[in-house]
Amino acid sequence: MNFSASELTQQVAQVARDFANKHIRPHVMEWDESQHFPKETLQEMGQLGLLGMFVPGQYGGSGFGYHEYAAAIVELGKVCGSVALSMAAHNSLCTGHIYYCGSEEQKNRYLPKLASGAWIGAWGLTEPNTGSDAGNMKTTAVRDGNEWILNGTKCWITHGISAELAVVIARTGEPRTSGNATAFIVERGTPGFKAGKKENKLGMRASETSEMIFDNCRIPDVNRIGAVGDGFRQALKVLDGGRISIAALSLGIAKGAYEAALQYAQERHQFDRPIASFQGISFKLADMATEIAAAELLIAKAASLKDAGESVTEAGAMAKYYASEIAVKISNDAVQIFGGYGYTKDFPVEKFYRDSKLCTIGEGTSEIQKMVIARELLR
Numbered sequence: 061m062n063f064s065a066s067e068l069t070q071q072v073a074q075v076a077r078d079f080a081n082k083h084i085r086p087h088v089m090e091w092d093e094s095q096h097f098p099k100e101t102l103q104e105m106g107q108l109g110l111l112g113m114f115v116p117g118q119y120g121g122s123g124f125g126y127h128e129y130a131a132a133i134v135e136l137g138k139v140c141g142s143v144a145l146s147m148a149a150h151n152s153l154c155t156g157h158i159y160y161c162g163s164e165e166q167k168n169r170y171l172p173k174l175a176s177g178a179w180i181g182a183w184g185l186t187e188p189n190t191g192s193d194a195g196n197m198k199t200t201a202v203r204d205g206n207e208w209i210l211n212g213t214k215c216w217i218t219h220g221i222s223a224e225l226a227v228v229i230a231r232t233g234e235p236r237t238s239g240n241a242t243a244f245i246v247e248r249g250t251p252g253f254k255a256g257k258k259e260n261k262l263g264m265r266a267s268e269t270s271e272m273i274f275d276n277c278r279i280p281d282v283n284r285i286g287a288v289g290d291g292f293r294q295a296l297k298v299l300d301g302g303r304i305s306i307a308a309l310s311l312g313i314a315k316g317a318y319e320a321a322l323q324y325a326q327e328r329h330q331f332d333r334p335i336a337s338f339q340g341i342s343f344k345l346a347d348m349a350t351e352i353a354a355a356e357l358l359i360a361k362a363a364s365l366k367d368a369g370e371s372v373t374e375a376g377a378m379a380k381y382y383a384s385e386i387a388v389k390i391s392n393d394a395v396q397i398f399g400g401y402g403y404t405k406d407f408p409v410e411k412f413y414r415d416s417k418l419c420t421i422g423e424g425t426s427e428i429q430k431m432v433i434a435r436e437l438l439r
Contacts, residue, residue: 065127065131066127068124068128069127069128069131070131072124072128072131072132073128073131073132073134073135075108075110075132076110076131076132076133076135076136077135077138079104079105079108079110079136080135080136080138080139080140080143081139083101083104084098084101084136084139084140084143085139085140087101088139088140088266088408088411089405089411091140091142091265091266092142092265092266092411093265095258095260095261095265095266096266097146097219097221097222097266097267097268098143098266099180099222101143102143102146102147102150102177102180103177103178103180104177105147105177106175106176106177106178107176107177109121109122109124109175110122110132110147111147111150111151111155111174111175111176111177112151112155112171112174112175112176113128113129113132113151114126114129114151114156114159115155115159115171115174115175119159119167119168119171119172119175120171120172120173120175120176121171121175122175125363125366125367126301126304126362126363126364126366126367127360127363127364127367129151129304129305129308129363130304130305130307130308130311130359130363131308132147133147133148133305133308133309133312134308134309134311134312134315135312136312137308137309137310137311137312137313137315137316138312138313138315138316138319139316140266141263141264141267141309141312141313141411141412141415141416141418142264142265142266142267142415143266143267144309144312145218145264145267145309145418145422146218146219146267146268148302148305148306148308148309149181149182149183149218149219149267149302150174150180150181150218150219151305152298152301152302152304152305153181153182153183153218153227153298153302154174154181154182154183154223154225154226154227155171155174155175155181156298156301156302157183157227157243157285157294157295157298158170158171158174158227158245158285159171160294160297160298160301161243161285161286161290161294161297161298162245162285162286163285165282166245166283166285170225170245173224173225174225178224179223179224179225180219180222180223180224180225181219181223181224181225181226181227182217182218182219182220182223182225182226182227182272183217183218183226183227183228183298184199184214184217184220184226184227184228184229184272185197185214185229185295186214186215186216186217187199187212187213187214187215188213188215192424192425192428194229194241194292194295195235195236195237195240195241195292196235196236197212197229197230197231197235197241198212198213198231199211199212199213199214199228199229199230199231199274200212200230200231200232201230201231201232201242201244201279202232203232203281204278206280206281207278207279207280207281208230208242208244208278208279208280208281208284209276209277209278209279210228210230210244210246210252210253210274210276210277210278210279211274211275211276211277212230212273212274213256213271213272213273213274214228214271214272214273214274215256215270215271215272216259216269216422217269217270217271217272218267218268218269219268220255220256220258220268220269220270220271220272221255221258221268221270222268223248224247224248225245225246225247225248226245226246226248226253226272227243227244227245227246227285228243228244228245228246228272228274229241229242229243229244229291229292229294229295230242230243230244230274230291232288232289232291233289239289239290239292239293240289240292241289241291241292241295242284242285242286242287242288242289242290242291243284243285243286243290243291243294243295244279244283244284244285245279245283245285246274246277246279246283250277250278250279251277251278252274252275252276252277252278253272253273253274253277254272254273254275255270255271255272255273256270256271256272256273257270257271258270261418262414262417262418263411263413263414263415263416263417263418264414264415264418299423299424300371300372300373300376301366301372301376302423303362303376303377303379303380303423303424303429304359304362304363304366304372304376304379304380306380306383306384306419306422306423307355307358307359307362307376307379307380307382307383307384308359308383309419310355310380310383310384310386310387310416310419311352311355311356311359311383311387313387313391313412313415313416313419314348314351314352314355314383314386314387314390314391314416315352316408316412317348317387317390317391317393317394317408317409317412317413317416318345318348318349318352318390318394320394320398320407320408320409320412321344321345321348321393321394321397321398321409322336322345322348324397324398324401324407325341325342325345325397335397341397344393344396344397345397347393348390348393348394351386351389351390352386352390354382354386355379355382355383355386358375358378358379358382358383359379359383361375361379362375362376362378362379373432373436374432374433374436374437377424377429377432377433377436378429378433380419380423380424380429381426381429381430381433383419384416384419384420384426385420385426387416387419387420388416388417388419388420390416391409391412391413391415391416392413394409394412394413395409395410395413
């Protein structure tokens with residue numbers, strides 16, 4: 061096993077690192093405080109190839125593997141979890157659903173716009189009363205000739221207001237029956253499709269999260285992705301890969317918090333010594349470094365399986381579960397190392413702390429990840 065990142069992976073990481081330091085870092089707290097979604101910045105990332113990372117060149121993408129994809133998210137997450145989250149959602153969910161499950165016509169029509177950043181994508185599965193219980197979703201799609209009529213509300217949607225295009229999973233069968241959901245592509249401007257409430261969040265405040273509302277929204281059948289009733293199976297496939305990206309996001313946040321704490325612990329003096337020399341602090345740093353190394357290995361394994369075309373259900377769930385939980389722990393410990401200063405917005409760790417919690421919830425809670433892992437173990 062080769063534990064060194066390839067030259068390509070290092071180059072992609074450097075591109076993301078340079079972009080984050082130049083175009084994102086100066087605005088992090090301004091965007092966070094105002095809950096401003098920096099759509100233009102995200103679109104600039106498309107020009108660098110960061111919005112169609114695993115999409116082949118024939119569809120306008122970069123054609124990278126998941127190692128490169130994860131490395132870019134990590135570098136962005138070290139600076140701003142919100143922008144990294146938006147990148148992950150755009151790539152893995154909306155773009156990924158069309159790439160992995162769409163027809164050739166759909167891929168040729170939509171992927172170049174998404175990969176270039178000309179269009180930003182959203183993905184709608186979650187509803188107000190059906191989070192993990194997706195089989196009981198209330199949003200329905202009823203066929204009417206060569207069209208489908210969508211009615212219902214999706215919530216917690218990244219880019220639900222600003223996206224030019226959304227992939228939406230709607231119920232086309234009876235609640236909690238097998239094969240009862242179907243996926244559709246819905247373009248912004250379609251009559252009956254509008255944005256709803258924007259969420260006022262604890263963290264990830266510069267990543268737009270809102271409702272999407274469908275009121276007798278007519279969608280042509282050519283915008284249906286795959287077979288009728290195949291939507292939930294497609295969603296599970298998309299989420300398998302998406303969890304690797306959230307694991308990478310978690311790792312980026314953890315690394316950002318750890319690096320800030322490591323530097324501060326060597327600069328801050330108490331009793332005429334740097335606080336890093338005290339065992340209570342140095343042991344925290346040792347735990348942080350070890351947990352980050354373990355998360356890196358889990359993500360690398362999942363990325364390798366994904367690139368090899370093998371199942372990533374278990375490996376992706378493990379990586380996402382572990383990395384998200386240690387992101388919360390490490391950012392919490394970083395605040396503790398900073399002491400009172402860590403509780404202020406003058407230092408970066410309070411934002412890492414706030415941003416980290418979302419990682420244990422989005423794209424399947426930690427409890428859902430344990431269910432997935434246990435199910436795979438007990439097959």
